[in-house]
Amino acid sequence: MSDDQRQIHRRGLLQATGAVTAAGLLTVPAAAQVAGAEIAGAQPAGSIRPPLRIAAEPLSQALLNAIRITPRVNHDPFPAYADTYLPFAMAQSNEVTRSGRVWTAWIGGEDGPVAYLLASYSDDHGQSWRQPVFVIDPAAYGLPMGTRVGCFWCDPLGRLWLFFKQSCSHFDGSCSNWYIRCDQPDAETPVWSEPTYVSFGASITKPIVRQNGEWLLPVSLWERWHIGKPFQYCYHELDAVRGANVFLSDDEGVHWRYCGGHIFNDSCFNEHSVIELTDCRLWMLSRCHKEIAQSFSENGGRAWGPQSTAFPHANAKCVARRLQSGQILLIKHGKDFVNRTGRWDLTAFLSSDDGETWKGGLLLDERRGGTGVSYPDIAQAPDGTIYVHYDRGRTTHAEILFARFRDEDVLAGKLVSSDAVLKNIVKDKNGMRGASA
Structure with missing residues (x-):
């Protein structure tokens, strides 16, 4: 398939199936139920969180639906996480608000199926940090999934967003990408919105605001070889968008819709940055096994040109x-x-x-x-x-x-x-x- 054919296929798939849905598999059930989940060691909310593992489970519709169950955010994570989060840490994101408050997010537990996201902030430029002020931990609520990706972003209105993903197993082939938002992130007690569904995949790099006012959100849908059991034969309808994508909002984040993307050869997790150049072209940098690859778009991210090497780089x-x-x-x-x-x-x-x-x-x-x-x-x-x-x-x-x-x-x-x-x-x-x- 040529690059041009692939771009048409990708655009057609998303246009034919809705702004942020594909083949009906990306919709959020109106009344999602926690079903079919067996979490070894799961405890009621508010208890001391033990190390958890997800029991092996055969493929079922309930399991497939699980990633689209609306997440729960624990805004009172202590003492439940007092010691359990300390032995592991994987960086995710930081952001600075208008007053200079520095927010940070990282992954605790493991880089795996029962990972969870923690967030903290500093009001003295990083000299001291609050104990984690909230945690997103699906497994603690009996769900067969983890949260392994998160990204903070302050928009032009001063609102603080946290995009995060949920996935069954290490990667279930689709994931669900959500956000919570705090409209007053400098408040003594920040208040966050309920989670809102955005898309498939995950966002680990910040959105950009284009010169024309559009917001573009990088969304990665990982390669098929990352998919774990029992999902290895699922979600083939998403293969046309299994790469480095961008979603667009032209109403300050009220709605997000698929814009376009590129499938890089030899890609590994994508983790792509998007930059608008002075001539209004878009420049995408994406992680591959032995290099950082690049692609350019001349039409606002709807189609992307051929892949080339930006520079040699670690697989990171x-x-x-x-x-x-x-x-x-x-x-x-x-x-x-x-x-x-x-x-x-x-x-x-x-x-x-x-x-x-x-x-x-x-x-x-x-x-x-x-x-x-x-x-x-x-x-x-x-x-x-x-x-x-x-x-x-x-x-x-x-x-x-x-x-x-x-x-x-x-x-x-x-x-x-x-x-x-x-x-x-x-x-x-x-x-x-x-x-x-």
């Missing part, structure tokens, strides 16, 4: 985002764009020419061992301060960290601004740094 997430200065910030593994490294040497670069060339090179964390340093996310405060969130040694050190710096630090290749810091711990196996209730 990198992230790119346009800053307030107009420059593009790239966080990648490796100190150059020639040699492929592993999950170490997490480095920041800047481009002032839409990614044609890169300047600076601020080494954020060089450390190796275990799972290394990985899964960066970018946030920028209203005053221009940049926060990069990542993890280190997910099972060995279980650290969530951040670096804080400015454009000039990246260009200098060293810390030159007065408030710049590196390798700051958010949480480790001992708990939250400078934790407060």
